[in-house]
Amino acid sequence: xxxxxxxxxxxxxxxxxCIACGCRNFYRDPVRGESICTSCGCVATGHxxxxxxxxxxxxxxxxxxxxxxGAPPRLTIADKGLSTTIGRxxxxxxxxxxxxxxxxxxxxxxxxxxxxxxxxxxxxxxKVAFVEMNRLSSQLGVPSRIKxxxxxxxxxxxxxxxxxxxxIDGMVAASIYLSCRxxxxxxxxDEIAAHAKVERKSLARCVRLILRGADxxxxxxxxxxxxxxxxxxxxxxxxxxRKALSIIAGAKKTGITVGKHPSGIAGASLYIAGxxxxxxxxxxxxxxxxxxxxxxIRNRYKDMVRKLGIILE
DNA sequence: CTTTAGACGAAGTATTA
DNA sequence: TAATAATTCGTCTAAAG
Numbered sequence: 001x002x003x004x005x006x007x008x009x010x011x012x013x014x015x016x017x018c019i020a021c022g023c024r025n026f027y028r029d030p031v032r033g034e035s036i037c038t039s040c041g042c043v044a045t046g047h048x049x050x051x052x053x054x055x056x057x058x059x060x061x062x063x064x065x066x067x068x069x070g071a072p073p074r075l076t077i078a079d080k081g082l083s084t085t086i087g088r089x090x091x092x093x094x095x096x097x098x099x100x101x102x103x104x105x106x107x108x109x110x111x112x113x114x115x116x117x118x119x120x121x122x123x124x125x126x127k128v129a130f131v132e133m134n135r136l137s138s139q140l141g142v143p144s145r146i147k148x149x150x151x152x153x154x155x156x157x158x159x160x161x162x163x164x165x166x167x168i169d170g171m172v173a174a175s176i177y178l179s180c181r182x183x184x185x186x187x188x189x190d191e192i193a194a195h196a197k198v199e200r201k202s203l204a205r206c207v208r209l210i211l212r213g214a215d216x217x218x219x220x221x222x223x224x225x226x227x228x229x230x231x232x233x234x235x236x237x238x239x240x241x242r243k244a245l246s247i248i249a250g251a252k253k254t255g256i257t258v259g260k261h262p263s264g265i266a267g268a269s270l271y272i273a274g275x276x277x278x279x280x281x282x283x284x285x286x287x288x289x290x291x292x293x294x295x296x297i298r299n300r301y302k303d304m305v306r307k308l309g310i311i312l313e
Numbered sequence: 314c315t316t317t318a319g320a321c322g323a324a325g326t327a328t329t330a
Numbered sequence: 331t332a333a334t335a336a337t338t339c340g341t342c343t344a345a346a347g
Contacts, residue, residue: 284316
């Protein structure tokens with residue numbers, strides 16, 4: 001279950017062609033609802049986000065329960081309205097994982113879900129947790145698809161007895177953080193901690209606990225995932241974005257990115273790309289948008305320029 | 314005055330003994 | 331558990347534009 005939640009079918013089918021270069025390689029930024037062409041860097045405001053439900057249903061009754069035409073999910077029926085149920089048919093809506101590993105994974109998912117249902121104690125915990133999850137999600141502006149995954153992660157953590165002895169709020173925040181990573185639109189710990197009811201430090205501890213104990217595989221945040229957010233904050237040109245992405249790709253090949261802060265890499269790449277493409281921003285601007293310090297931007301960009309042999313001006 | 318460069322120690326993280 | 335290495339961050343100083 002490397003990717004237990006895929007994009008909805010209708011989004012996958014809804015492939016679009018870049019107006020500028022004709023390719024189909026869009027990098028989506030659901031936070032802003034924009035798609036950015038990875039070939040030419042042009043930004044297309046995404047209609048696809050609203051063409052269908054952002055959530056995924058694991059079963060037919062789930063689909064019916066979630067449809068927006070009905071009453072909004074109520075917390076008083078937390079075991080129905082807000083819970084994610086995995087149906088018995090093996091195979092999920094995005095048609096991944098229909099045999100072998102995936103099948104076993106879905107079986108495991110289902111087992112843990114049922115286990116967490118049946119404990120009445122957990123229900124009370126879930127009610128409290130979902131209140132915070134809704135609050136934090138809307139404050140952070142995460143799409144509901146990510147919120148659903150976060151709920152799933154939290155339920156699993158609860159089922160595996162990881163929450164016990166730690167603050168619910170911290171675990172909720174950690175679930176959202178991990179969910180963002182699963183969906184390849186990572187947020188930074190600081191960003192989430194700023195709106196959560198816990199310190200960054202304990203949030204990080206919760207994240208580690210879940211990662212270790214709950215068998216959640218969230219890909220490490222990649223610098224690429226931060227580029228679109230930073231660049232649109234700074235209104236950088238498309239060609240600059242594209243340049244930055246190619247710098248990142250080059251840097252990854254040489255292996256100088258491992259162990260470094262991804263948004264630092266992203267910021268430094270955009271800084272370099274800005275100079276190269278004559279679409280320059282100051283280190284301070286880049287640092288603010290990247291949510292790292294100027295020092296980090298400097299160190300990273302010096303490193304990249306030296307190791308990649310980029311000539312500036 | 315603003316931007317950039319670089320040095321220092323503090324703090325948090327990951328790995329190893 | 332303790333020690334170690336590598337990293338980011340905040341602050342400070344200095345130079346260049």
